[in-house]
Amino acid sequence: MKATAINNNYPHVSHRDASLGYRRREHALMLLLMSPAVLVVFVLLLIPLGWLIGQSFYADGFSLEHYQRIFTEGIYWNTFWVTFRISFIVTLLALLMGYPIAYAASILPRRWSMLVLALVILPFWTSVLVRAYAWLILLQRSGVVNESLLGVGLIDAPLALVHNELGTIIATVHILLPFMVLPLYATMQKIPSDLIQAGASLGGTPLHVFMRVFFPLSLSGVLAGMTLVFVLCLGFYITPELVGGGRTVMASMLVSRNIQLYSDWGAASAVSVVLLICVLAIFYVVSRLVPLEKILGAK
Amino acid sequence: MNKLSLSRISFIGYVALVLIFLILPLLIVVPMSFSDSRFLSFPPSSFSFRWYETFFNNPGWMSAAKTSLIVAFSTALIATPIGVAAAYAINNSSHWLMRYLKIVLLLPLIVPIIIVATGVFFIYALSGMLYTIPGLIMADVMLALPYVITAVTAGLHGFDQTQEMVARSLGMNRFRAFMSVTLPQIMPSVMTGAIFAFIQALDETMVALFISGGQNQPLTVRMFTALRDEIDPTIAAISTLLTAASFALVLLLVLARRQPTA
Amino acid sequence: MMKDTNCLKYLFGSSVMVIGALGAGQTLADGEITFVSQGGAYQEAQTVAILDPVAEALGITIIQESAPDAWPMIRTQGTTGQAVWDVVDTPPLNCVRGGNQGLIEELDFSQIPNAESMPEEYKTPYSVAYEFYSSVLAYNPEAFDGNPPQSWKDFWNVEEYPGNRSLRNHPLGTLEAALMADGVAREDLYPLDVDRAFAKLEEIKPHITTWWTSGGQSAQLLYDGEVDMLMMWNGRVSAIINEGADADFTYNDGVLQNTHLCIIEGAPNQDTAVEFINAAIAPEYQANLPLHIDYGPGNPAAFDTGKIPDERARELPSFPENAERQVLMSYEWWASSAGEQAERRWLEFMQR
Numbered sequence: 082m083k084a085t086a087i088n089n090n091y092p093h094v095s096h097r098d099a100s101l102g103y104r105r106r107e108h109a110l111m112l113l114l115m116s117p118a119v120l121v122v123f124v125l126l127l128i129p130l131g132w133l134i135g136q137s138f139y140a141d142g143f144s145l146e147h148y149q150r151i152f153t154e155g156i157y158w159n160t161f162w163v164t165f166r167i168s169f170i171v172t173l174l175a176l177l178m179g180y181p182i183a184y185a186a187s188i189l190p191r192r193w194s195m196l197v198l199a200l201v202i203l204p205f206w207t208s209v210l211v212r213a214y215a216w217l218i219l220l221q222r223s224g225v226v227n228e229s230l231l232g233v234g235l236i237d238a239p240l241a242l243v244h245n246e247l248g249t250i251i252a253t254v255h256i257l258l259p260f261m262v263l264p265l266y267a268t269m270q271k272i273p274s275d276l277i278q279a280g281a282s283l284g285g286t287p288l289h290v291f292m293r294v295f296f297p298l299s300l301s302g303v304l305a306g307m308t309l310v311f312v313l314c315l316g317f318y319i320t321p322e323l324v325g326g327g328r329t330v331m332a333s334m335l336v337s338r339n340i341q342l343y344s345d346w347g348a349a350s351a352v353s354v355v356l357l358i359c360v361l362a363i364f365y366v367v368s369r370l371v372p373l374e375k376i377l378g379a380k
Numbered sequence: 381m382n383k384l385s386l387s388r389i390s391f392i393g394y395v396a397l398v399l400i401f402l403i404l405p406l407l408i409v410v411p412m413s414f415s416d417s418r419f420l421s422f423p424p425s426s427f428s429f430r431w432y433e434t435f436f437n438n439p440g441w442m443s444a445a446k447t448s449l450i451v452a453f454s455t456a457l458i459a460t461p462i463g464v465a466a467a468y469a470i471n472n473s474s475h476w477l478m479r480y481l482k483i484v485l486l487l488p489l490i491v492p493i494i495i496v497a498t499g500v501f502f503i504y505a506l507s508g509m510l511y512t513i514p515g516l517i518m519a520d521v522m523l524a525l526p527y528v529i530t531a532v533t534a535g536l537h538g539f540d541q542t543q544e545m546v547a548r549s550l551g552m553n554r555f556r557a558f559m560s561v562t563l564p565q566i567m568p569s570v571m572t573g574a575i576f577a578f579i580q581a582l583d584e585t586m587v588a589l590f591i592s593g594g595q596n597q598p599l600t601v602r603m604f605t606a607l608r609d610e611i612d613p614t615i616a617a618i619s620t621l622l623t624a625a626s627f628a629l630v631l632l633l634v635l636a637r638r639q640p641t642a
Numbered sequence: 643m644m645k646d647t648n649c650l651k652y653l654f655g656s657s658v659m660v661i662g663a664l665g666a667g668q669t670l671a672d673g674e675i676t677f678v679s680q681g682g683a684y685q686e687a688q689t690v691a692i693l694d695p696v697a698e699a700l701g702i703t704i705i706q707e708s709a710p711d712a713w714p715m716i717r718t719q720g721t722t723g724q725a726v727w728d729v730v731d732t733p734p735l736n737c738v739r740g741g742n743q744g745l746i747e748e749l750d751f752s753q754i755p756n757a758e759s760m761p762e763e764y765k766t767p768y769s770v771a772y773e774f775y776s777s778v779l780a781y782n783p784e785a786f787d788g789n790p791p792q793s794w795k796d797f798w799n800v801e802e803y804p805g806n807r808s809l810r811n812h813p814l815g816t817l818e819a820a821l822m823a824d825g826v827a828r829e830d831l832y833p834l835d836v837d838r839a840f841a842k843l844e845e846i847k848p849h850i851t852t853w854w855t856s857g858g859q860s861a862q863l864l865y866d867g868e869v870d871m872l873m874m875w876n877g878r879v880s881a882i883i884n885e886g887a888d889a890d891f892t893y894n895d896g897v898l899q900n901t902h903l904c905i906i907e908g909a910p911n912q913d914t915a916v917e918f919i920n921a922a923i924a925p926e927y928q929a930n931l932p933l934h935i936d937y938g939p940g941n942p943a944a945f946d947t948g949k950i951p952d953e954r955a956r957e958l959p960s961f962p963e964n965a966e967r968q969v970l971m972s973y974e975w976w977a978s979s980a981g982e983q984a985e986r987r988w989l990e991f992m993q994r
């Protein structure tokens with residue numbers, strides 16, 4: 082097809098040369114079309130990243146002191162520990178809550194599954210601020226949750242559900258749940274239902290079929306979802322800032338503080354680089370098992 | 381199939397609970413916005429449009445809303461053509477460089493947003509683009525590109541490239557062939573990408589926190605400051621409006637896609 | 643196919659029109675400044691008392707912003723050289739150290755005649771006093787059955803005064819409270835024994851329900867009954883009392899503080915900013931402030947205007963009887979390197 086078109090337009094050129102020239106022009110055109118997008122990302126992301134990395138090694142000349150500080154000074158170490166711990170808990174909770182939802186969506190008839198998915202995606206379209214605000218209202222001492230628990234008699238005094246790490250975890254799980262459900266659903270959808278039926282017809286109990294057939298097949302979705310949620314949670318700033326009561330200090334807040342309060346670019350960049358390396362490492366490891374597009378396709 | 385076993389009931393119950401967990405916060409904000417009291421309380425004691433009035437009468441909020449709209453529209457207008465061009469190039473090129481460029485274009489999604497924000501802040505501080513609207517727009521364009529490209533690439537995958545080839549072999553130049561053959565058929569995905577870009581820019585908070593200020597603050601930044609400092613119920617009104625706007629857009633998208641193409 | 647292309651053109655066209663219409667709405671203001679304070683009831687009171695009258699008198703537009711702690715933005719705007727704020731109403735601590743770091747403009751007092759009559763302690767090379775307020779022990783009287791906490795020692799006494807507590811998520815004033823709770827006399831507070839203060843804070847930390855960051859938040863906490871006692875700014879307590887909340891406070895063991903007006907280095911509207919400062923500290927406008935909120939005027943000449951009734955004057959933080967039960971915050975100490983270090987230590991303390 083291509084050759085015919087070329088020969089029609091450029092009959093005077095030999096077949097081989099035309100092909101080469103065409104390919105070269107084609108490549109040039111394609112690269113040109115890519116260039117505005119690449120330029121934007123290059124200038125606004127790659128260059129600053131490079132500078133940040135450089136800055137992390139700089140303190141009157143090459144120095145590792147910023148990194149040393151991260152591993153020796155309590156506050157940095159603690160912050161990373163808190164960040165990873167919260168991310169881990171959030172990921173687990175998201176998995177526990179998201180898996181049944183995705184499962185339900187994948188086995189329900191179309192109308193119902195669309196409804197479930199719509200309910201999952203709807204919060205997605207609201208700003209994270211709105212959701213953090215809503216959780217503040219819900220979880221405060223005189224908030225809906227406490228009032229109803231008190232009313233039912235389950236507790237005697239209001240629980241401290243917000244302005245602390247617990248509130249941060251609850252709000253974060255809520256915000257990141259769609260990122261767990263969507264990759265899971267995408268994977269589950271592809272599991273052929275005849276496999277399940279085959280398992281059942283071979284005499285397996287539903288639980289057995291689930292554990293031995295369905296779950297292993299859904300693992301790539303599980304991995305994709307967990308990766309996405311974990312990585313997103315690592316970089317969270319707004320939710321812990323609003324709902325954490327000032328006590329839940331995560332890595333992103335450390336970066337922001339160092340820049341805005343102390344203009345300590347060295348410290349900020351070192352924290353950023355460590356965070357980035359963790360994220361890249363996670364993505365690299367997971368991408369060996371699950372293709373990258375699958376994970377990010379959900380976004 | 382319709383066994384009402386305990387496990388089945390508890391499964392359905394569990395799913396229902398999680399779905400409630402997902403939707404509840406959104407539902408809460410709406411009645412809050414109609415409450416009359418100055419301090420947060422739910423259920424609201426009396427009904428009033430007070431907070432909506434406050435929002436529309438306050439020059440600070442209105443200026444922020446204007447900024448948000450300008451930025452969101454501009455982001456969609458700029459990111460869509462750039463993204464479509466990039467998606468087209470990715471789809472049609474076999475160049476070895478493409479693989480790496482694809483990853484570069486996905487970077488805004490991979491890199492933690494705090495680092496993105498820090499980086500953009502640094503570049504803008506150097507170049508004097510801090511607290512400007514064009515600066516905000518370009519940052520949002522960068523963040524929107526992966527969405528546009530992903531949406532358009534999906535659309536291109538479902539499109540039969542040979543149609544464009546045929547048009548070209550019939551004498552059209554490439555650009556015209558694209559505009560009159562390919563583009564109309566991938567229009568749904570292009571619109572999806574454009575709307576994603578719009579909503580993304582409307583809701584973006586983190587980067588804007590770092591690089592916007594003064595009179596060029598978008599709604600989200602103002603809301604963040606207000607939430608952190610004031611817990612002003614006006615925010616409930618704004619949240620309701622923002623959410624309604626996003627829903628309306630998505631609904632528009634769904635309806636548009638349902639329309640039979642001419 | 644045709645329909646979709648037309649659709650696209652229509653969308654494009656209308657978006658351009660929308661943007662054009664929105665953009666065209668910009669009018670070039672004739673004389674304007676961006677004024678930053680701490681928001682909430684305080685800023686609303688200022689608007690009525692000082693900002694609106696000044697705007698009218700000078701014929702300028704005042705764009706308002708708020709930030710509970712202006713220091714990060716002052717730093718950012720000053721160091722990057724891209725200022726969007728003009729005048730900042732903030733504790734003199736920020737004005738002085740900002741000035742020392744080249745982030746705040748030096749004031750040309752020849753252009754600020756209203757400041758001449760003000761005492762020297764109320765001025766710094768970079769700023770001039772604007773208003774007085776106190777950080778006080780506020781509480782919900784309903785929670786205490788006639789025996790409310792009246793000092794920081796009481797606040798730290800969790801057995802005799804049980805209840806939910808809150809403190810500000812900032813060392814300014816909080817360290818002083820901790821030291822007073824530990825028995826340090828008001829006269830002996832400065833220079834602050836930082837180690838002792840943090841040790842005392844560790845004691846109360848498990849009992850703190852929330853660490854508030856903004857005036858509005860502190861008011862919300864007391865109004866909602868989220869906490870039974872806390873350290874907060876006196877004007878905010880009075881504001882919620884007026885809204886019908888169960889709240890009260892004592893000037894006992896309070897920390898008397900003030901805020902100053904200063905101009906960010908490289909501010910976009912410097913001349914108008916200086917004009918504004920001069921007008922804002924004029925006695926007749928300053929006298930308006932106590933009429934709308936429980937804060938004292940920065941310019942003592944305001945008391946001579948006769949606008950402030952005697953009973954009102956008694957309620958103000960800077961009124962002599964009230965002032966002697968409080969400690970006057972030392973901004974020199976906070977601006978010194980010991981103060982800087984104490985601030986840095988705060989985040990570590992919060993995290994543990």
